[in-house]
Amino acid sequence: MSFLAPWAFAIAGLAAAGMVILHLVARQRPAAYWLPTTRFIPDQRTLVSRAATRPRDLLLLALRVLLLLSVGAAFARPVLTPRRGAMARVVLIDRSHAVASVFDAVTRAKAATSDGVPATLIAFDSTPVVVAATSLDSLAKTSRTEAAGSLSAALVAARRASAALAERADSIQLVLVSPVAVSEIDSATRRLRAAWPGAIRIERVALLADSSAPWTLERRLTADDPLGPAMASAPRSGTITRLLRGAPTAADSTFVRDGGTAVRWDSTAASRPAAEGLAVGDEVIVAALGRRAVPNAERVVARWADGTAAATETRLGKGCLRDVGVTIPAAGDIALHPPFQRIVRALLAPCGLNVTEHPADSTTIAWLAGAATNAARADVLRGDDTRPSPLAPWLLGLAIVLALAELALRAKSQTEAA
Amino acid sequence: MPTGPYGALLDAVRGVRWPAARRVMGATLGAHPSQLRGNSSEFSEFRPYRQGDDPRRVDWRLLARSDRAYVRLTTDRATFRTSMIVDASASMAFPLPQFDKWRLAREVAVGLASVAHAEADPVGLAIAGAGQTVLAPRARRSVLLEMMRALDATTPAGSTALAPLVASARASRVVVITDLLGDFDEMLTAARLRVASRSEVIVVHIVADDELDPPGDALLAVDPEAPTMRRILDGDLRIAYRESFLRWVDDSAAALRAAGVRYVRANTNEPAPHLVRRIAGETARRGA
Numbered sequence: 001m002s003f004l005a006p007w008a009f010a011i012a013g014l015a016a017a018g019m020v021i022l023h024l025v026a027r028q029r030p031a032a033y034w035l036p037t038t039r040f041i042p043d044q045r046t047l048v049s050r051a052a053t054r055p056r057d058l059l060l061l062a063l064r065v066l067l068l069l070s071v072g073a074a075f076a077r078p079v080l081t082p083r084r085g086a087m088a089r090v091v092l093i094d095r096s097h098a099v100a101s102v103f104d105a106v107t108r109a110k111a112a113t114s115d116g117v118p119a120t121l122i123a124f125d126s127t128p129v130v131v132a133a134t135s136l137d138s139l140a141k142t143s144r145t146e147a148a149g150s151l152s153a154a155l156v157a158a159r160r161a162s163a164a165l166a167e168r169a170d171s172i173q174l175v176l177v178s179p180v181a182v183s184e185i186d187s188a189t190r191r192l193r194a195a196w197p198g199a200i201r202i203e204r205v206a207l208l209a210d211s212s213a214p215w216t217l218e219r220r221l222t223a224d225d226p227l228g229p230a231m232a233s234a235p236r237s238g239t240i241t242r243l244l245r246g247a248p249t250a251a252d253s254t255f256v257r258d259g260g261t262a263v264r265w266d267s268t269a270a271s272r273p274a275a276e277g278l279a280v281g282d283e284v285i286v287a288a289l290g291r292r293a294v295p296n297a298e299r300v301v302a303r304w305a306d307g308t309a310a311a312t313e314t315r316l317g318k319g320c321l322r323d324v325g326v327t328i329p330a331a332g333d334i335a336l337h338p339p340f341q342r343i344v345r346a347l348l349a350p351c352g353l354n355v356t357e358h359p360a361d362s363t364t365i366a367w368l369a370g371a372a373t374n375a376a377r378a379d380v381l382r383g384d385d386t387r388p389s390p391l392a393p394w395l396l397g398l399a400i401v402l403a404l405a406e407l408a409l410r411a412k413s414q415t416e417a418a
Numbered sequence: 419m420p421t422g423p424y425g426a427l428l429d430a431v432r433g434v435r436w437p438a439a440r441r442v443m444g445a446t447l448g449a450h451p452s453q454l455r456g457n458s459s460e461f462s463e464f465r466p467y468r469q470g471d472d473p474r475r476v477d478w479r480l481l482a483r484s485d486r487a488y489v490r491l492t493t494d495r496a497t498f499r500t501s502m503i504v505d506a507s508a509s510m511a512f513p514l515p516q517f518d519k520w521r522l523a524r525e526v527a528v529g530l531a532s533v534a535h536a537e538a539d540p541v542g543l544a545i546a547g548a549g550q551t552v553l554a555p556r557a558r559r560s561v562l563l564e565m566m567r568a569l570d571a572t573t574p575a576g577s578t579a580l581a582p583l584v585a586s587a588r589a590s591r592v593v594v595i596t597d598l599l600g601d602f603d604e605m606l607t608a609a610r611l612r613v614a615s616r617s618e619v620i621v622v623h624i625v626a627d628d629e630l631d632p633p634g635d636a637l638l639a640v641d642p643e644a645p646t647m648r649r650i651l652d653g654d655l656r657i658a659y660r661e662s663f664l665r666w667v668d669d670s671a672a673a674l675r676a677a678g679v680r681y682v683r684a685n686t687n688e689p690a691p692h693l694v695r696r697i698a699g700e701t702a703r704r705g706a
Contacts, residue, residue, distance in 0.1 A: 031635075032648070034640055035628075036508075038647050133509055283684070
């Protein structure tokens with residue numbers, strides 16, 4: 001146990017010593033004895049001052065000393081310090097949609113924690129969750145989530161977990177088990193990485209392989225088609241997506257049932273554009289767009305800012321049929337904007353492949369790992385001294401009880417003396 | 419007659435005689451030799467006849483034998499009005515919690531009254547406490563019971579002067595039962611006046627053993643009648659106190675005796691019947 005404000009306890013100790021001295025030299029008045037012949041006693045002082053070798057009223061003295069020490073200890077803010085090890089570890093396990101196999105990620109995490117060093121495991125996608133070591137097997141059996149990964153959120157969770165671990169270890173090692181996709185790094189990641197006072201051990205796992213698989217559009221788009229610029233740079237091989245401008249035909253249904261993807265998107269249909277917000281996955285744009293009603297389906301692929309569906313998808317046989325209710329005004333340069341182009345590619349991508357992830361380059365990985373090779377010092381990660389002491393309320397309660405006992409004992413003594 | 423806690427005492431003092439110390443004045447037939455010579459059958463002496471004597475008291479046989487006229491004198495006996503004045507001030511409530519001084523004072527008062535009442539003397543009672551209780555001397559049978567009730571109903575408290583009661587007592591024999599810690603000088607003056615008027619005054623001085631030798635743990639003494647008087651009683655002070663107290667007791671006894679008052683010191687460890695016998699017996703010896 002240590003004290004966050006030891007000076008308070010020292011003051012209480014001095015006060016307790018003073019109390020003992022007061023009990024040694026206290027002026028005392030003997031108990032009264034009713035004697036009718038008191039007048040025959042020579043008149044002398046009725047108080048006796050003397051320094052005794054033993055303090056008087058030992059019980060009262062003990063109560064007062066304990067009272068002072070309890071109050072002093074409470075204000076000294078005692079904290080129970082657990083036994084510290086040399087190192088502790090925080091392991092961040094990526095389970096976002098960018099991870100090819102959560103099982104592989106968990107296996108790498110197990111390997112990283114197999115040396116017996118105390119570790120806190122945090123599984124993250126867009127939200128970090130602390131998982132127990134015993135839950136790793138269960139986590140390994142789950143599939144990746146549909147949410148995007150966020151290294152910023154993971155680093156914040158790691159910082160919080162390390163503050164607790166810092167009480168039990170001298171240094172903290174941070175292990176990141178992730179494919180480190182580009183989409184997982186945002187503008188806050190750099191500052192959060194700089195706030196971590198040590199190296200990060202990165203265990204890279206495979207990025208979702210399908211997400212980078214090539215696909216192509218069956219129909220060749222003209223240059224004036226608003227979807228054309230988005231697909232101009234798309235690869236020309238791999239899975240084929242059929243773009244429909246009208247109602248699907250029997251041939252289209254056969255195409256879908258055989259595993260193809262048909263996207264019904266009459267992007268040039270006349271409608272009055274208005275300022276709209278459109279979200280597809282993590283991509284969001286605000287632009288002058290037109291709305292067209294889409295049928296209810298089992299899956300919503302895109303939504304308008306007010307929550308209504310902008311694109312829906314229905315599984316049909318082995319493939320799927322997607323309806324997109326977004327119309328693009330003929331005038332304007334929105335078709336040239338990269339965010340819009342990414343949305344277009346996501347809406348035209350084959351079923352289940354509407355996420356495109358790219359691995360971070362080696363420069364980013366090196367920056368993320370850090371130049372230093374050492375783990376972070378625990379005292380830097382430890383919380384500040386303003387945290388509440390769990391023992392202080394109990395000590396103050398004890399002090400109140402002692403004060404009441406002292407009051408009762410003193411009243412009893414006075415009654416007996418009278 | 420229900421006697422309550424005094425039953426054993428009354429049994430113990432039954433038969434005790436308490437004659438007056440000298441001849442008494444009074445015409446009511448009683449047990450004490452009277453100063454008057456009258457017509458009783460108890461022959462005393464012959465005296466030559468003087469003019470004015472009752473001719474019926476002339477001893478005619480002696481006149482016939484000696485040719486001189488003598489009157490026959492007899493000794494008359496009269497009652498002796500007795501009053502008990504009991505000090506019920508706070509100092510009599512000692513030692514706590516038994517009140518030994520007050521207990522002994524009550525028992526002595528009842529015992530002496532019983533003895534006097536047995537000789538047909540009217541007995542009365544005056545209690546000087548927080549409030550005064552006065553029972554005029556009476557010879558009726560219930561007077562003892564009234565005295566017992568009055569004493570039992572009293573708790574020693576306050577500080578009341580005894581001198582007015584001594585001066586106003588309607589009795590020829592006044593017994594003051596007190597610890598003398600009140601208005602001693604005034605009471606002495608009143609007693610001296612009563613003695614001068616041929617009354618018999620007896621002071622029974624009640625002294626508690628704890629007053630003579632206070633307990634060892636009594637370090638701070640407080641006067642119950644003056645609580646602001648607080649004195650340390652330790653070491654040499656205890657010796658000085660004892661000497662001072664005994665000197666005062668002796669001086670008080672000497673002053674009372676010098677005034678013609680009969681002084682009887684009574685310790686609380688002395689049984690009340692023994693004390694009653696001692697008071698009555700000493701009087702009897704004096705009278706003899």
